[in-house]
């Protein structure tokens with residue numbers, strides 16, 4: 547591979563409904579879409595999952611553009627690459643900025659899998675032909691509204707319900723959901739809304755047979771999560787705290803987490819995501835693929851990763867129509883009865899609709 551041409555596009559896609567978490571509300575998804583063109587004309591696509599605000603992580607759409615234009619793209623353009631796993635080493639001098647790195651690395655994985663005539667899923671070592679998926683539901687205006695929304699997604703067959711929680715939107719919400727849906731797989735995602743001082747409150751969630759509590763404490767913490775896990779019967783799942791294989795190893799060895807939410811962008815790309823998957827498999831830590839309200843390109847990468855053996859818990863990769871009136875890929879990602887059929891064609895397995903991409907593009911720049 548030798549990438550001769552890269553295009554960065556800043557897209558804005560209106561969301562069907564606002565998505566509220568403990569750190570804010572999104573009514574549109576802004577993101578960078580990466581198009582990489584190899585010397586032989588093969589085109590690969592990657593998506594940065596950074597938001598336009600630094601509340602999930604320190605990265606934003608603007609910091610990503612800066613990192614890609616001034617540091618990452620110059621390291622990749624016209625460089626001979628044999629395998630996408632080399633990209634981590636090429637980027638190793640650059641600290642953090644994982645989402646920016648992941649967007650470019652993902653496009654290179656797409657090119658590689660096309661040039662080796664295999665699906666991205668197969669190139670990553672995936673084996674599943676179908677993946678089970680769940681749904682993530684933001685904070686609502688009332689518990690009644692939340693119950694109605696959950697009922698709709700349970701009816702659609704999603705394999706697990708993930709509900710955002712935060713102080714004063716937690717115990718009563720989960721009590722009502724468990725009472726209303728006694729047999730549904732339910733989990734909570736706190737997005738670091740609690741402190742160790744909230745242990746007694748969080749212990750009340752043990753009454754509701756939750757699959758897990760995702761990221762209850764600070765986004766850069768591993769130590770306090772280990773102490774909290776000793777107090778909770780419900781498994782802790784880390785999301786924001788895990789940026790690398792090393793973070794995963796430390797969290798598992800300390801007992802800070804019993805489940806890991808792997809997000810390709812958060813950990814710096816597919817190569818690192820597979821390494822974390824493999825480590826967790828060796829240590830009997832189940833993993834699932836988290837979502838970042840991605841467009842179809844990011845969704846396609848998530849689908850491919852989720853085909854690996856130790857992705858044993860339903861992830862966040864719902865249908866494209868969960869969030870968007872019209873996705874940028876064809877066909878769209880479609881979950882039927884909570885299951886997605888994995889494309890077997892070479893590459894990410896979905897076709898990017900250039901007209902739709904251009905309709906959402908608010909800025910664009912080419913690099914050769």
Ligand SMILES: O=C(O)CCC(=O)C1=CC=C[C@@H](O)[C@@H]1C(=O)O
Nearest residue numbers: 567602682836837838839840862
């Ligand atoms: O993409 C999806 O459907 C899931 C989105 C989701 O739950 C999240 C996206 C980004 C930050 C958080 O709000 C939350 C998460 O932490 O998993």
Ligand SMILES: [Mg+2]
Nearest residue numbers: 735760761785
């Ligand atoms: Mg999360």
